[in-house]
Amino acid sequence: MLRAAAKNFAHLAVLCSPSQYENYLQELRQYGGETSPAFRQASAQQAFWHTANYDQAIAQFLSNQATESESKSGDQEQLPQRFTLSGQQVQTLRYGENPHQPAAWYQTGTVPSGWAAAQKLQGKELSYNNLVDLEAARRIISEFSETAAAAILKHTNPCGVAVGDSLSAAYEKALNADSTSAFGGIVALSRPIDAATATALTQTFLECIVAPGCEPEAEEILTNKSKLRVLILPDLNRGSAQTVKAIAGGFLVQSSDDDLTDPTTWRVVTERQPTTEQLEELMFAWKVAKHVKSNAIVVTSDRTTRGIGAGQMNRVGSVKIALEQAGDRTQGATLASDGFFPFDDSVRLAASAGIEAIAQPGGSLRDQDSIQAANELNLVMVFTGVRHFLH
Numbered sequence: 311m312l313r314a315a316a317k318n319f320a321h322l323a324v325l326c327s328p329s330q331y332e333n334y335l336q337e338l339r340q341y342g343g344e345t346s347p348a349f350r351q352a353s354a355q356q357a358f359w360h361t362a363n364y365d366q367a368i369a370q371f372l373s374n375q376a377t378e379s380e381s382k383s384g385d386q387e388q389l390p391q392r393f394t395l396s397g398q399q400v401q402t403l404r405y406g407e408n409p410h411q412p413a414a415w416y417q418t419g420t421v422p423s424g425w426a427a428a429q430k431l432q433g434k435e436l437s438y439n440n441l442v443d444l445e446a447a448r449r450i451i452s453e454f455s456e457t458a459a460a461a462i463l464k465h466t467n468p469c470g471v472a473v474g475d476s477l478s479a480a481y482e483k484a485l486n487a488d489s490t491s492a493f494g495g496i497v498a499l500s501r502p503i504d505a506a507t508a509t510a511l512t513q514t515f516l517e518c519i520v521a522p523g524c525e526p527e528a529e530e531i532l533t534n535k536s537k538l539r540v541l542i543l544p545d546l547n548r549g550s551a552q553t554v555k556a557i558a559g560g561f562l563v564q565s566s567d568d569d570l571t572d573p574t575t576w577r578v579v580t581e582r583q584p585t586t587e588q589l590e591e592l593m594f595a596w597k598v599a600k601h602v603k604s605n606a607i608v609v610t611s612d613r614t615t616r617g618i619g620a621g622q623m624n625r626v627g628s629v630k631i632a633l634e635q636a637g638d639r640t641q642g643a644t645l646a647s648d649g650f651f652p653f654d655d656s657v658r659l660a661a662s663a664g665i666e667a668i669a670q671p672g673g674s675l676r677d678q679d680s681i682q683a684a685n686e687l688n689l690v691m692v693f694t695g696v697r698h699f700l701h
Contacts, residue, residue, distance in 0.1 A: 440496070459480050460481040467618070593669075604700055608632065611644065644668070
């Protein structure tokens with residue numbers, strides 16, 4: 311009925327949402343009980359979008375059921391033959407990544423979820439880059455939801471990640487990991503903001519903070535930084551099941567990289583075996599490396615990042631950057647690589663800086679070269695069997 315009425319918009323106005331009622335009444339008052347052609351056409355457009363979304367929701371539901379059935383009969387998750395994406399505009403943004411790029415924010419589904427449902431306690435309007443960084447921050451902090459953890463990001467890459475005995479301790483550790491890069495950063499916290507953490511947060515210029523909650527005393531402290539964006543997102547773990555990337559003439563869809571870290575599946579490939587402490591540290595480093603742009607190298611100790619090499623064109627370049635950033639904190643530290651080492655040069659470079667344990671996926675034709683070097687240098691090396699490229 312809505313579609314039929316919308317097709318006849320030249321002669322009647324079709325309303326499909328209570329949000330249209332006030333404008334409709336205004337039209338009647340302005341045009342003596344009639345509506346303008348422009349209003350009727352705009353209402354018809356909204357009606358078609360409404361019915362299209364309804365049809366899409368049904369088709370998506372049926373498609374998901376079919377996909378789940380197919381996945382159960384095979385070893386690999388299946389994606390649907392048809393993939394549609396639609397959204398309702400939440401707001402226009404000042405601009406996109408750069409001032410010459412128009413941008414807007416859309417929510418999927420009829421009920422706000424994710425960032426569209428987040429509560430903003432204070433601060434300026436969110437920008438395109440803020441939202442991109444916040445999603446990257448949400449993904450990394452979700453790895454540490456069972457402990458007090460803090461992650462500080464710049465340009466979607468973590469510059470400091472740490473876990474601690476308290477939220478304020480975790481934040482201070484993450485900040486001290488790279489306080490220079492943290493300036494103007496995005497902070498994600500795994501627990502509600504308390505007064506001590508809020509006080510520490512106000513000592514540095516930050517763009518955004520996201521946490522699952524905020525205590526009243528902490529909220530009052532944060533008001534001293536009125537421009538600081540503070541968002542409350544109770545469920546930091548829930549994200550999109552797929553990632554979508556536009557290319558010329560279409561788009562790419564993949565399931566999100568939600569692979570859980572399971573050290574029981576790792577393989578120790580060196581003569582030297584990891585201690586329980588080293589294995590836990592390697593797991594921390596591996597979780598962080600998953601969220602660093604490839605080629606990714608992460609150096610950690612005391613559940614704190616010490617050096618991060620991100621987005622380099624060769625892996626040894628990332629190793630050099632991470633080690634240089636870590637400085638003398640590499641002694642006895644661990645190192646994680648998101649991809650395998652095609653040569654033994656990265657292993658030797660890491661050992662020369664004092665690294666004692668390495669986690670990498672393995673899978674190179676020259677794996678034995680790296681294993682031999684690690685044995686020669688008395689390092690621990692584990693193969694995770696999973697890589698985490700992030701482009």
